[in-house]
Amino acid sequence: MSESLDLRLALAETELENPVLPYLRQDRIPHIWCPGCGIGSVVTSFAEAVRRSKLDRDKIAVVSGIGCTGRVAGYVDFDSMHTTHGRAIPVATGLHLANPDLKVVVFSGDGDLTGIGGNHFIHAARRNMNLTVICVNNFTYGMTGGQVTPTTPSGANASTTPYGNYEYPFSLPFLADAAGATYIARWTSLHSRNVTQSIEEALKHKGFSFVEVISPCTTLYLRRNRLGDGVDTLQYYQDNSILKHGADTRETAIDFQGKMLVGKFVERQKPTYLDAVNATCAKLIGDDYQLYGKTPPEKEAEKKAAAKGKKKAAK
Amino acid sequence: MNTEIRFSGFGGQGIIRCALITGKALSLYDDKFATMTQAFGPEARGSACSAQLVVSDEKVLYPYITAPAVLMALSQEAYEKYHGEVIEGGTLIVDADLVKTREEHPGRTLWKVPATRFAEELGNRMFTNLVALGFFAAVTGVVSDAAMKQALPGLVPDRFLKINIKAFEKGYMHGLEVTKLDTAEVPAA
Amino acid sequence: MTEATLKADPKGVLTGVHFIDGDHAACEGALAAGCRFVAGYPITPSTEIVERFAARIPKVGGVFIQMEDELAASIAIQGGVWAGHKVMNVTSGPGLSLMMEHLGYAAMTETPCVWVDVQRGGPSTGLPTLPAQADMMQVKWGSHGDYEIIALSPNSPQECFDLMIKAFNLSEEYRCPVFLMMDEVVGHMTERVNIPPADQIEITDRKWTKKKPGEYKAYATTSDDLVPEMVKAGDGYRIHVTGLTHDERGYPAMDVPNQAKLIPRLLNKIRNNTEQLLDVRMDGCDDADVIVMSFGITSRVATAAIEAARAKGLKVGNLRLIICWPFPVKLIQQLAEKVKAFVVPELNMGQMVLEVRRAVEGKVKVISIPHPGGTVHEPETILEQIIEAAR
Numbered sequence: 001m002s003e004s005l006d007l008r009l010a011l012a013e014t015e016l017e018n019p020v021l022p023y024l025r026q027d028r029i030p031h032i033w034c035p036g037c038g039i040g041s042v043v044t045s046f047a048e049a050v051r052r053s054k055l056d057r058d059k060i061a062v063v064s065g066i067g068c069t070g071r072v073a074g075y076v077d078f079d080s081m082h083t084t085h086g087r088a089i090p091v092a093t094g095l096h097l098a099n100p101d102l103k104v105v106v107f108s109g110d111g112d113l114t115g116i117g118g119n120h121f122i123h124a125a126r127r128n129m130n131l132t133v134i135c136v137n138n139f140t141y142g143m144t145g146g147q148v149t150p151t152t153p154s155g156a157n158a159s160t161t162p163y164g165n166y167e168y169p170f171s172l173p174f175l176a177d178a179a180g181a182t183y184i185a186r187w188t189s190l191h192s193r194n195v196t197q198s199i200e201e202a203l204k205h206k207g208f209s210f211v212e213v214i215s216p217c218t219t220l221y222l223r224r225n226r227l228g229d230g231v232d233t234l235q236y237y238q239d240n241s242i243l244k245h246g247a248d249t250r251e252t253a254i255d256f257q258g259k260m261l262v263g264k265f266v267e268r269q270k271p272t273y274l275d276a277v278n279a280t281c282a283k284l285i286g287d288d289y290q291l292y293g294k295t296p297p298e299k300e301a302e303k304k305a306a307a308k309g310k311k312k313a314a315k
Numbered sequence: 316m317n318t319e320i321r322f323s324g325f326g327g328q329g330i331i332r333c334a335l336i337t338g339k340a341l342s343l344y345d346d347k348f349a350t351m352t353q354a355f356g357p358e359a360r361g362s363a364c365s366a367q368l369v370v371s372d373e374k375v376l377y378p379y380i381t382a383p384a385v386l387m388a389l390s391q392e393a394y395e396k397y398h399g400e401v402i403e404g405g406t407l408i409v410d411a412d413l414v415k416t417r418e419e420h421p422g423r424t425l426w427k428v429p430a431t432r433f434a435e436e437l438g439n440r441m442f443t444n445l446v447a448l449g450f451f452a453a454v455t456g457v458v459s460d461a462a463m464k465q466a467l468p469g470l471v472p473d474r475f476l477k478i479n480i481k482a483f484e485k486g487y488m489h490g491l492e493v494t495k496l497d498t499a500e501v502p503a504a
Numbered sequence: 505m506t507e508a509t510l511k512a513d514p515k516g517v518l519t520g521v522h523f524i525d526g527d528h529a530a531c532e533g534a535l536a537a538g539c540r541f542v543a544g545y546p547i548t549p550s551t552e553i554v555e556r557f558a559a560r561i562p563k564v565g566g567v568f569i570q571m572e573d574e575l576a577a578s579i580a581i582q583g584g585v586w587a588g589h590k591v592m593n594v595t596s597g598p599g600l601s602l603m604m605e606h607l608g609y610a611a612m613t614e615t616p617c618v619w620v621d622v623q624r625g626g627p628s629t630g631l632p633t634l635p636a637q638a639d640m641m642q643v644k645w646g647s648h649g650d651y652e653i654i655a656l657s658p659n660s661p662q663e664c665f666d667l668m669i670k671a672f673n674l675s676e677e678y679r680c681p682v683f684l685m686m687d688e689v690v691g692h693m694t695e696r697v698n699i700p701p702a703d704q705i706e707i708t709d710r711k712w713t714k715k716k717p718g719e720y721k722a723y724a725t726t727s728d729d730l731v732p733e734m735v736k737a738g739d740g741y742r743i744h745v746t747g748l749t750h751d752e753r754g755y756p757a758m759d760v761p762n763q764a765k766l767i768p769r770l771l772n773k774i775r776n777n778t779e780q781l782l783d784v785r786m787d788g789c790d791d792a793d794v795i796v797m798s799f800g801i802t803s804r805v806a807t808a809a810i811e812a813a814r815a816k817g818l819k820v821g822n823l824r825l826i827i828c829w830p831f832p833v834k835l836i837q838q839l840a841e842k843v844k845a846f847v848v849p850e851l852n853m854g855q856m857v858l859e860v861r862r863a864v865e866g867k868v869k870v871i872s873i874p875h876p877g878g879t880v881h882e883p884e885t886i887l888e889q890i891i892e893a894a895r
Contacts, residue, residue, distance in 0.1 A: 025755075027755075028755060058738065058739070058740040058742070061587075061737045073746075074744060074755065074756055077742055078742055079586075079737035079738065079741070079742055079743055080743070080744045080745070081583070081586060081744075081745045081746070082744070082747065082748065083579060083609070084579060084605055084606060084609055084747060087575060087576065087579045087606075090543070090571060090576035090577075090579045090580040091579050091580065091582065091583035092583060093543070093576075093580050094541070094543060094579070094580035094581055094582060094583020094584040094585075094586075094587065094591075095583040095586060095587045095737060096583075097541060097543075097567050097569060097580075097587075098541045098583065098585075098587035098588060098589040098591075099588055099589075099736070099737065099738055101738060102587060102737060102738050119572050119573060119576070120572060120576050123571075123576075273569075274567075284562075285562055285563060288563060289562055289563070290565050292562075292565070292567050293567070335523065335694065338523055338695075339523035342523055342695065342696035343522075343523060348695075349523075349695065349696070350693055350695050351523075351525075351694035351695070352689070352692065352693050352694075353692065375804075376804045376805065377808050378689055378801070379879070379880070466523075
């Protein structure tokens with residue numbers, strides 16, 4: 001009798017528990033994000049993606065720069081670094097190269113990632129550095145009060161373009177593609193399940209994987225552009241997102257309140273930075289070279305393959 | 316007492332290498348102190364190339380040369396640029412075929428060594444610097460020939476080590492011969 | 505201090521006697537000290553250090569990456585530290601200026617790392633291939649906010665090797681950025697360098713915690729020991745590292761009490777140990793009338809001048825700073841009781857001389873011998889000032 005009651009209580013507790021909670025530093029909640037902001041739903045998707053991926057969460061490190069999205073590193077319960085403005089990718093590069101067993105994830109906003117940090121973004125993509133980069137793109141610098149960013153659509157209003165943005169924005173999937181990223185997807189914060197799936201794929205992808213999530217900034221971008229509240233924006237996302245997997249990234253530009261292509265645009269394989277380092281050094285140095293950053297099973301497999309090759313040659 | 320040496324020529328002659336080999340020989344195998352400096356940057360990539368060595372029985376304090384006792388000049392430009400700084404009683408060594416010298420260097424000894432020609436006879440003018448170095452070691456006595464040969468591994472490519480030693484010896488023997496014959500031009504001061 | 509002392513890993517130690525320049529010797533020092541990850545960006549006259557590292561590291565076991573700029577290099581290395589490596593950051597003036605924000609990040613997050621500045625003439629692009637010692641104040645004060653660093657100044661290729669190892673050890677002991685303040689002359693001059701066997705090189709291990717996840721607090725310290733214990737990413741501690749003002753757990757805590765607790769600790773872990781961090785060479789200072797204080801390449805030229813002055817019968821002391829920061833205030837004050845004057849030659853327009861003046865508080869004469877850089881002082885110039893000071 002009491003046993004079944006315990007079971008029921010345990011079940012009730014399980015049902016009540018938010019599945020994301022174990023992935024958050026609960027002693028850091030409440031967070032600083034505004035009502036209607038999309039960052040939280042991306043974090044939820046990330047947590048769910050990690051859960052589904054079955055990766056060892058203690059071998060995942062989360063790095064972010066400065067800004068609203070930059071705060072993600074402080075709320076998620078992983079090894080995490082909250083770095084300087086724009087420099088999340090270099091820090092992630094350092095973590096990854098110094099310990100290739102880590103899966104390093106960068107959380108960054110559009111201003112942090114492609115404004116002050118744009119140089120690092122294109123170079124990490126060019127090197128096919130084995131990192132996962134998640135960009136919450138809300139078209140504005142939120143934490144500093146709604147200034148124009150490299151992704152703000154032409155014509156949109158920002159605090160530093162009070163008469164409308166006269167610059168041409170970046171299309172981030174196109175930028176990432178041109179720079180050499182090997183996994184590229186875009187969704188909006190409405191597409192929670194797709195975001196989850198893409199992040200899971202990105203985590204398992206070997207190479208530079210990039211997931212862009214278009215997301216509302218209710219307090220600044222929406223208000224300043226008279227676009228209503230968070231719900232209105234989700235409606236806009238629903239009405240204007242066009243699913244096109246494998247789309248040519250040249251077609252992914254976003255006009256002010258225009259149509260947006262979403263989907264998985266790019267997925268290809270090519271040697272990562274460390275693969276290339278190892279291949280070059282092994283060729284040059286020969287047997288003395290110790291492969292850098294291969295996991296023990298990988299090294300074991302390579303040894304076996306090499307031994308097999310030798311045997312075959314001997315026969 | 317410091318001895319200051321300037322090696323000079325044009326880029327590609329192995330001038331810096333001359334200073335490295337001599338410095339290494341002196342400080343590792345001849346029990347001396349040697350400090351080597353060289354010009355860097357765009358200036359160093361022009362036609363004139365120079366490396367300097369301060370040699371002493373004690374730790375060298377001032378790193379640059381101020382009054383060189385020995386000048387090796389393997390190009391006309393280097394000779395023109397540097398011959399005036401050699402101190403009285405000092406030595407000038409020039410490539411016999413590449414450098415046209417003025418007639419007199421009062422109070423200085425002028426040696427002309429056919430380094431490039433000898434190197435060509437050995438098969439390649441890339442050995443010019445080693446011929447010149449051998450000659451330099453013989454006529455100045457600043458550094459021992461044994462130390463110089465000991466210093467070569469690591470500073471010349473392994474596959475050219477033997478021929479470099481041969482080049483050095485050729486210059487060295489020539490140096491010994493001419494000093495014996497005393498054919499150097501030593502005009503009175 | 506509780507950190508463990510180990511012997512150097514023989515894989516990184518190029519034991520033997522070499523004829524190499526200061527840049528190459530500095531790289532060998534880093535390898536001997538256990539540095540296995542460098543993210544670099546080339547800049548004259550420091551480039552040879554990273555070039556050599558790039559050539560050597562595949563055989564030693566580790567990795568080098570040339571980053572896209574100095575901003576990336578100076579913070580990528582800090583990522584490397586939190587993944588468990590010993591790292592160094594190599595640059596010169598213009599690069600150093602770009603790196604200043606990350607100097608503050610390393611100080612704030614207590615990330616042990618070595619910064620090599622091969623000083624050239626400035627400001628701006630200045631004299632890329634010629635020497636100066638004009639970044640002395642920049643490393644002390646260049647990043648915003650209050651922080652402390654340690655800075656060492658070698659005067660020969662041999663010391664580039666020796667002091668590099670010391671710099672690594674101090675960075676682990678104090679968990680702060682430690683500078684090796686080279687200059688173009690020392691970096692590019694070639695001399696005999698003796699690299700001892702690995703078992704004769706003492707290495708300070710990182711101050712790893714023995715606490716378990718859950719018990720461990722990333723920035724907890726005691727009143728006896730102001731340096732927190734460290735962990736690395738991937739070991740299950742789920743640490744959080746931030747440049748924001750943080751509490752003992754490492755969580756952002758942007759308020760007055762946490763600022764009032766954290767910042768004085770960051771400063772005092774160095775300031776309280778100024779005596780332990782005293783590293784000078786003194787010769788003839790006990791009965792001197794005049795003391796010449798110098799550091800780096802200038803100390804060699806100054807020694808030549810001091811020898812000349814002594815030959816003239818003057819009583820001249822030779823005080824050379826090996827560790828420039830923290831500045832040995834107390835020592836200068838003690839010496840000021842005995843001497844008539846200090847003479848301070850340096851390859852800048854008067855930087856460390858300000859520290860001497862600050863220490864002696866007007867009690868004795870302090871003569872600056874400034875130099876805009878591009879070459880070293882002439883010993884005669886220093887000699888003239890010694891004679892002047894002795895009057």
